[in-house]
Amino acid sequence: xIKIAIMGYGVVGSGVAEVLSMNHDxxxxxxxxxxxxxxxxxxxxxxxxxxxxxxTKDFNDILNDKSIKIVAETxxxxxxxxxxxxxxxxxxxxxxxSNKELVAQKGDELLSIAKENNVNYLFEASVGxxxxxxxxxxxxxxxxxxxWIQGILNGTTNFIMTKMIEEKLSFEQALLLAQKLGYAxxxxxxxxxxxxxxxxxxxxxxxAYGKHVYPHEVHQYGIEDVTLADVAFAQSMGCVIKLxxxxxxxxxxxxxxxxxxxxxxVSSKLASINDVYNAILVKGNAVGEVLFVGAGxxxxxxxxxxxxxxxxxxKANNTSISQYxxxxxxxxxxxxxxxxxxxxxxxxxxxxxxxxxxxxxxxTTPIILSRLDQPENEIAFKTDFMLEDDxxxxxxxxxxxxxxxxSKIRILD
Amino acid sequence: xIKIAIMGYGVVGSGVAEVLSMNHDxxxxxxxxxxxxxxxxxxxxxxxxxxxxxxTKDFNDILNDKSIKIVAETxxxxxxxxxxxxxxxxxxxxxxxSNKELVAQKGDELLSIAKENNVNYLFEASVGxxxxxxxxxxxxxxxxxxxWIQGILNGTTNFIMTKMIEEKLSFEQALLLAQKLGYAxxxxxxxxxxxxxxxxxxxxxxxAYGKHVYPHEVHQYGIEDVTLADVAFAQSMGCVIKLxxxxxxxxxxxxxxxxxxxxxxVSSKLASINDVYNAILVKGNAVGEVLFVGAGxxxxxxxxxxxxxxxxxxKANNTSISQYxxxxxxxxxxxxxxxxxxxxxxxxxxxxxxxxxxxxxxxTTPIILSRLDQPENEIAFKTDFMLEDDxxxxxxxxxxxxxxxxSKIRILD
Numbered sequence: 001x002i003k004i005a006i007m008g009y010g011v012v013g014s015g016v017a018e019v020l021s022m023n024h025d026x027x028x029x030x031x032x033x034x035x036x037x038x039x040x041x042x043x044x045x046x047x048x049x050x051x052x053x054x055x056t057k058d059f060n061d062i063l064n065d066k067s068i069k070i071v072a073e074t075x076x077x078x079x080x081x082x083x084x085x086x087x088x089x090x091x092x093x094x095x096x097x098s099n100k101e102l103v104a105q106k107g108d109e110l111l112s113i114a115k116e117n118n119v120n121y122l123f124e125a126s127v128g129x130x131x132x133x134x135x136x137x138x139x140x141x142x143x144x145x146x147x148w149i150q151g152i153l154n155g156t157t158n159f160i161m162t163k164m165i166e167e168k169l170s171f172e173q174a175l176l177l178a179q180k181l182g183y184a185x186x187x188x189x190x191x192x193x194x195x196x197x198x199x200x201x202x203x204x205x206x207x208a209y210g211k212h213v214y215p216h217e218v219h220q221y222g223i224e225d226v227t228l229a230d231v232a233f234a235q236s237m238g239c240v241i242k243l244x245x246x247x248x249x250x251x252x253x254x255x256x257x258x259x260x261x262x263x264x265x266v267s268s269k270l271a272s273i274n275d276v277y278n279a280i281l282v283k284g285n286a287v288g289e290v291l292f293v294g295a296g297x298x299x300x301x302x303x304x305x306x307x308x309x310x311x312x313x314x315k316a317n318n319t320s321i322s323q324y325x326x327x328x329x330x331x332x333x334x335x336x337x338x339x340x341x342x343x344x345x346x347x348x349x350x351x352x353x354x355x356x357x358x359x360x361x362x363x364t365t366p367i368i369l370s371r372l373d374q375p376e377n378e379i380a381f382k383t384d385f386m387l388e389d390d391x392x393x394x395x396x397x398x399x400x401x402x403x404x405x406x407s408k409i410r411i412l413d
Numbered sequence: 414x415i416k417i418a419i420m421g422y423g424v425v426g427s428g429v430a431e432v433l434s435m436n437h438d439x440x441x442x443x444x445x446x447x448x449x450x451x452x453x454x455x456x457x458x459x460x461x462x463x464x465x466x467x468x469t470k471d472f473n474d475i476l477n478d479k480s481i482k483i484v485a486e487t488x489x490x491x492x493x494x495x496x497x498x499x500x501x502x503x504x505x506x507x508x509x510x511s512n513k514e515l516v517a518q519k520g521d522e523l524l525s526i527a528k529e530n531n532v533n534y535l536f537e538a539s540v541g542x543x544x545x546x547x548x549x550x551x552x553x554x555x556x557x558x559x560x561w562i563q564g565i566l567n568g569t570t571n572f573i574m575t576k577m578i579e580e581k582l583s584f585e586q587a588l589l590l591a592q593k594l595g596y597a598x599x600x601x602x603x604x605x606x607x608x609x610x611x612x613x614x615x616x617x618x619x620x621a622y623g624k625h626v627y628p629h630e631v632h633q634y635g636i637e638d639v640t641l642a643d644v645a646f647a648q649s650m651g652c653v654i655k656l657x658x659x660x661x662x663x664x665x666x667x668x669x670x671x672x673x674x675x676x677x678x679v680s681s682k683l684a685s686i687n688d689v690y691n692a693i694l695v696k697g698n699a700v701g702e703v704l705f706v707g708a709g710x711x712x713x714x715x716x717x718x719x720x721x722x723x724x725x726x727x728k729a730n731n732t733s734i735s736q737y738x739x740x741x742x743x744x745x746x747x748x749x750x751x752x753x754x755x756x757x758x759x760x761x762x763x764x765x766x767x768x769x770x771x772x773x774x775x776x777t778t779p780i781i782l783s784r785l786d787q788p789e790n791e792i793a794f795k796t797d798f799m800l801e802d803d804x805x806x807x808x809x810x811x812x813x814x815x816x817x818x819x820s821k822i823r824i825l826d
Contacts, residue, residue, distance in 0.1 A: 019556050019699045020556075022698070022699070023556060023557065023558055023698065023699065026557075026558055027555065027556055029623075030555040031555070124553060130697075130699070130700035130701065130703065131703055132545070132549035132552075132553030132554065132703065135548065135549070135552060135553050136545040136548070136549055136553070139545075139548060139721060139724070139725060140537060140545030140548050140549070140718070140721045141545065141717070141721065142440065142443040142444070142720065142721045142724040142725075143432050143433075143436060143440055143716070143717045143718075143719075143720035143721055143724070144436065144439075144717055145436055145439055210442070269706065272685055284543075284717065285435070285436065286432045286435070286436065286543070286713045286714065286716060286717035286720075287543035287707065287708070287713070287714045287717040287718075288543065288707065288708045288711075288713070288714055289707065289708075290543065290544055290545065290705075290706065290707035291704070291705070291706035291707065292703075292704070292705060292706075293682065293703065293704035293705075293706070294700065294701065294702065294703035294704065295700070295701045295702075298701075300699045300700070300701070301699065301700045301701055303556070303699060304554070304556045304557055304697065304699035304700040305553070305556075305700075306556075307555065307556035307699075308552060308553045308554065308555045308556055311552070311555040311556070312552060312555075315734070319732075321728070
């Protein structure tokens with residue numbers, strides 16, 4: 001029998017207790033021994049909970065309990081999770097975590113502390129909720145050089161984009177619906193602005209490329225400016241718009257990192273991933289493209305991933321099985337200005353013919369687009385591959401010419 | 414540095430050597446040490462190979478070489494792989510295998526021998542080629558009771574069905590094309606008849622439910638009788654026809670096992686899996702539905718999976734990390750006659766009105782279907798849920814009435 005603790009009794013933490021109880025027999029049999037919750041840390045009181053007597057408000061009750069071997073950190077955020085996790089690892093306890101923010105910011109350090117202390121720091125639940133992705137990337141695809149990873153890593157934004165594409169709701173209407181259904185928080189900034197997806201792609205990139213990649217190194221845009229006009233133009237190209245997170249190894253050895261709304265063809269394996277589902281598409285140089293799809297969030301799926309890590313930590317029995325990556329180094333991530341990419345641009349122009357002429361003269365082989373109900377003063381087009389930096393320069397010159405830029409979205413085809 | 418051997422230098426075996434060389438540095442770094450091929454067993458000679466001097470025709474050269482710790486079995490079939498694998502495991506060597514036939518027939522015994530000898534028997538490559546599925550099912554979904562597994566597990570038949578659906582090729586034309594492109598063997602029986610998919614779903618079911626399931630316990634049909642008329646009727650229902658392998662836990666605790674062409678709605682996550690791609694959809698009681706997609710066969714993807722197992726065996730370093738399942742027991746698999754399922758039936762009837770009347774009187778809420786270019790003497794319909802046994806009785810009574818049964822396909826919606 002092995003004793004564990006849960007820190008943070010919110011959605012995920014209470015889910016861990018619930019799934020451990022619901023699937024008790026099969027989990028024990030797979031772990032090779034009984035798993036017992038010894039303590040639960042939360043600042044709130046849960047007097048009616050079946051676990052009421054296990055609750056403590058004092059972290060030291062867990063830290064100093066030598067019988068507790070594994071701790072599930074489901075608090076989230078950096079403070080106090082970072083200090084708690086360090087102390088637990090140094091005390092010889094394995095930590096399993098659903099905390100993407102902490103892993104994305106401090107993963108290299110915590111993995112290294114775990115290794116030194118011969119315990120494990122595992123975080124399957126930090127990316128893609130219940131979708132198995134950390135372990136497959138780390139273990140099942142070990143024979144591969146990872147060429148790129150492309151993912152739909154945020155369920156809230158995917159729900160919003162699905163409603164915009166399929167039901168022609170505006171961004172604002174779709175966000176309201178997501179909030180009504182509990183898919184978006186009251187303050188949805190981290191989701192719709194791309195910060196949540198950013199943390200997750202950083203974790204995947206660090207794992208795939210063996211060097212810590214920080215969220216601030218990622219070129220990040222949210223979906224808040226995507227309009228139904230953009231959705232319609234994308235459709236006219238046989239495409240859809242999704243919030244895509246991408247890590248890509250460039251020929252110069254650097255990693256290109258990007259989180260942004262992107263236009264992808266309907267034939268892409270990611271195009272049909274709808275509603276709150278998440279998906280991760282990995283390209284390995286031996287295996288080709290492999291796709292993982294599932295619920296990217298939610299109480300039970302995320303708890304399922306946390307417990308998979310607990311079972312692995314039990315089986316590892318004080319040998320270090322964690323993944324490992326090195327600290328960040330300055331030159332690992334490429335400057336986004338050097339990325340070469342296709343763009344879709346939508347402009348407002350009083351003189352559409354003049355705009356068209358300017359575009360045809362200044363962009364490499366642009367394709368002018370059209371859509372139903374297109375206003376007379378609107379013009380949209382897609383470019384060929386261009387340097388991000390050149391696109392920037394050209395959009396500035398468009399503004400100087402008096403054409404108002406309405407939309408600028410990357411095309412991944 | 415760790416020494417390995419490869420047995421069988423065919424497509425997969427030579428792929429293992431090729432990927433080990435191509436991705437040498439990254440594989441060594443992930444394994445924690447250099448992996449060196451010490452011997453290759455094949456009855457043929459490969460004098461021009463860069464590995465020419467490693468070849469042997471004598472299995473004992475590998476068995477008796479104490480420096481070899483891990484052996485990749487890529488021979489296939491039962492004989493001599495079964496005897497070879499037993500001897501190697503008993504000699505304290507781990508074996509990694511792409512041999513689905515052997516795992517499906519002897520998995521329980523070989524896993525148990527591996528456990529006794531504190532070595533590992535791993536077979537990620539036996540199902541779904543390069544798609545990570547064995548390890549995710551075993552490890553990442555450890556917190557779940559698996560409700561069912563549904564898969565497209567054979568690339569050849571999926572290619573054929575795709576060509577029938579998208580390009581309206583007949584079964585025979587599509588098979589010829591598959592053979593021309595190297596996707597189907599000269600004797601395609603094991604693929605189109607369902608035996609290959611059968612072995613794979615047996616491995617997944619054994620793993621998910623902890624008891625060995627044998628291929629002869631599975632209700633197996635191939636795609637050879639599927640016609641373009643059936644494809645058209647499926648389309649009229651908003652569905653496609655795919656060769657589906659399914660393992661499902663019934664409420665009575667038994668496992669229902671089935672490999673057959675099945676009509677699935679286009680909204681199913683499996684409907685858009687086309688060409689030679691494979692996919693496995695797993696329903697866990699905590700995680701919900703999780704989908705895995707990738708190349709289900711081919712030299713490099715399969716080699717990628719074999720090497721992932723080699724890396725895991727290296728890291729396990731003489732501790733047993735293998736999955737484990739118990740020997741089969743008589744009552745584990747349900748009799749297919751007790752399955753309750755919807756059917757599509759297509760008949761030839763000189764008197765269509767009489768056939769229609771008979772159907773409406775004898776089936777529970779049948780729905781009569783129609784398609785373009787439907788011959789006057791053809792009638793097709795779908796039933797509500799029925800016992801397989803009752804369907805059998807009714808098709809016999811249809812024949813007795815003089816209506817000729819042209820098609821009978823299961824509906825999974």
